Amino acid sequence: MTQDWTDFAQRLAPVDVIDEPVLVKKRSRDFFWFSPILNAQLKRSFGDLVARPTSVEELRHVLSEAYKADVPVTCRGGGTGNYGQAVPLNGGLIVETTGMNRVLEIGNGYVRAEAGALMKDVNAALIAEGWEMVMFPSTQDIATIGGFIAGGSAGIGSVANGPLREAGNIIELKALSVEAEPREHVVRGDDVMQLHHAWGLNGVLTEITLRTVPHRNWIGCMATFDSYRDCYAAGYDLAGVDTIGRKLASSVDARICDYFPRLKGHIRADKHLLVALVPAEDMEPFRTLITKHGGHLDLELTDAEREAKNIPHVFDFAYNHTTLQVLKADRTATYQQCSVKDPADADSVAEIGRALGDDVWQHHEFARFGGEVAAFDLPVIWFKSEERLREIDDIYRAHGFGVYDAHSFHVESGGLHSANYTHLAWKKRLDPKGLLNPGKSRAWDMVKHLSPEEIEAKALEEDQS
Numbered sequence: 145m146t147q148d149w150t151d152f153a154q155r156l157a158p159v160d161v162i163d164e165p166v167l168v169k170k171r172s173r174d175f176f177w178f179s180p181i182l183n184a185q186l187k188r189s190f191g192d193l194v195a196r197p198t199s200v201e202e203l204r205h206v207l208s209e210a211y212k213a214d215v216p217v218t219c220r221g222g223g224t225g226n227y228g229q230a231v232p233l234n235g236g237l238i239v240e241t242t243g244m245n246r247v248l249e250i251g252n253g254y255v256r257a258e259a260g261a262l263m264k265d266v267n268a269a270l271i272a273e274g275w276e277m278v279m280f281p282s283t284q285d286i287a288t289i290g291g292f293i294a295g296g297s298a299g300i301g302s303v304a305n306g307p308l309r310e311a312g313n314i315i316e317l318k319a320l321s322v323e324a325e326p327r328e329h330v331v332r333g334d335d336v337m338q339l340h341h342a343w344g345l346n347g348v349l350t351e352i353t354l355r356t357v358p359h360r361n362w363i364g365c366m367a368t369f370d371s372y373r374d375c376y377a378a379g380y381d382l383a384g385v386d387t388i389g390r391k392l393a394s395s396v397d398a399r400i401c402d403y404f405p406r407l408k409g410h411i412r413a414d415k416h417l418l419v420a421l422v423p424a425e426d427m428e429p430f431r432t433l434i435t436k437h438g439g440h441l442d443l444e445l446t447d448a449e450r451e452a453k454n455i456p457h458v459f460d461f462a463y464n465h466t467t468l469q470v471l472k473a474d475r476t477a478t479y480q481q482c483s484v485k486d487p488a489d490a491d492s493v494a495e496i497g498r499a500l501g502d503d504v505w506q507h508h509e510f511a512r513f514g515g516e517v518a519a520f521d522l523p524v525i526w527f528k529s530e531e532r533l534r535e536i537d538d539i540y541r542a543h544g545f546g547v548y549d550a551h552s553f554h555v556e557s558g559g560l561h562s563a564n565y566t567h568l569a570w571k572k573r574l575d576p577k578g579l580l581n582p583g584k585s586r587a588w589d590m591v592k593h594l595s596p597e598e599i600e601a602k603a604l605e606e607d608q609s
């Protein structure tokens with residue numbers, strides 16, 4: 145049966161809707177165009193209508209009507225995901241959460257906010273009270289806290305506090321199911337992992353409670369090096385040292401830095417760049433660390449000094465913003481997500497850099513997982529063909545490095561999380577008709593006819609085999 149969208153929009157009243165086709169199309173896109181493969185697959189996928197609830201009650205009404213009419217529902221925060229997570233594959237309703245944006249509570253070591261709150265607003269509210277988020281993505285100006293939990297994984301702060309999935313970082317999630325009478329699920333402890341990085345497949349997040357840490361006076365630092373090996377080694381050292389605080393450590397190949405016009409004249413030309421956030425009181429040992437690795441500290445700025453000089457924030461050159469700076473100048477660039485076999489071994493990082501060839505420019509982010517330093521490569525790749533991209537993946541794998549494919553819209557393929565039977569059982573519980581973001585899970589079709597308990601039993605079978 146074809147949906148009468150005018151009639152459906154009326155049933156959503158009093159919730160604000162957008163039905164203007166140009167605006168609906170705009171809200172059907174995210175940053176999937178970072179991947180030429182995803183761009184070809186997703187650029188013609190659009191929703192039919194956008195609903196903009198401003199409260200949990202309005203959201204409840206929207207989900208109830210969608211359930212009754214069998215309408216697919218794709219949640220959308222800021223639309224900054226990289227894998228087409230927020231692209232409706234089967235048309236339907238887009239639920240934009242940015243109207244549900246209140247910071248509800250700031251307590252001792254935690255913040256509770258509505259899912260559509262922008263992360264920069266959450267951070268600003270926290271800093272005013274002497275706290276800060278344990279981490280945030282480099283997209284904090286437009287990304288929502290709910291979108292980060294549902295679509296993101298790590299960010300600025302992960303080098304101190306681990307990724308989002310590190311125990312204790314996500315304290316509590318509230319989500320609504322998609323049913324005739326949507327129910328609120330309150331999830332804590334290990335169970336939060338079944339809603340985190342679930343790409344909006346496992347219920348609609350309404351409220352997020354995250355761990356916070358005391359605010360520090362962070363200095364944005366840029367140091368340059370003659371060799372990428374030494375730049376990487378300094379990043380690794382900074383990530384692991386206990387005597388220097390740090391919120392960001394990213395190493396960037398000199399060829400990428402050529403695409404940073406706003407840093408021209410501020411950092412040494414043709415050098416490899418270490419981008420870091422270090423607290424003011426630890427600058428002296430940080431300077432010593434840079435010198436020890438043969439580097440030169442080109443910039444060390446407080447936020448006020450940076451603004452006075454009209455220089456972007458350091459995190460505009462970290463995480464996927466590094467790739468974005470290149471893409472602004474040349475859309476033939478793309479990237480991949482690769483883990484580093486032995487993060488302590490800077491020589492092996494230099495060696496794979498040589499093996500990869502001139503069309504792959506390295507960029508590493510440092511993080512801590514369970515206290516251990518980890519590094520992952522988000523290289524800029526000059527895209528020639530899918531064959532060459534897969535050949536590059538194979539070079540990484542042949543060197544023992546992992547590849548987490550950034551060129552797939554399936555939750556099971558990319559990112560840092562695989563869907564599993566426990567995950568799918570939660571989906572069945574919160575979305576019995578499978579209306580949420582259809583097409584994003586490869587495994588769902590195999591289990592959708594089963595009950596949550598039957599799906600969960602498969603997880604147990606898997607554990608025992």
Ligand SMILES: Cc1cc2nc3c(=O)[nH]c(=O)nc-3n(C[C@H](O)[C@H](O)[C@H](O)COP(=O)(O)OP(=O)(O)OC[C@H]3O[C@@H](n4cnc5c(N)ncnc54)[C@H](O)[C@@H]3O)c2cc1C
Nearest residue numbers: 221222223224225229282288291292294295296297344349
């Ligand atoms: C330049 C650039 C830099 C980036 N840097 C980082 C980074 O540092 N770290 C990182 O982890 N990611 C990063 N990303 C990816 C992305 O920005 C983050 O995942 C971001 O937090 C997503 O937030 P959003 O509000 O834009 O979510 P959206 O893109 O709108 O949504 C992401 C996913 O979450 C789902 N979703 C949204 N709201 C809800 C909800 N209320 N309930 C259930 N599901 C929901 C959507 O359906 C979608 O599947 C980057 C992306 C770009 C383009």
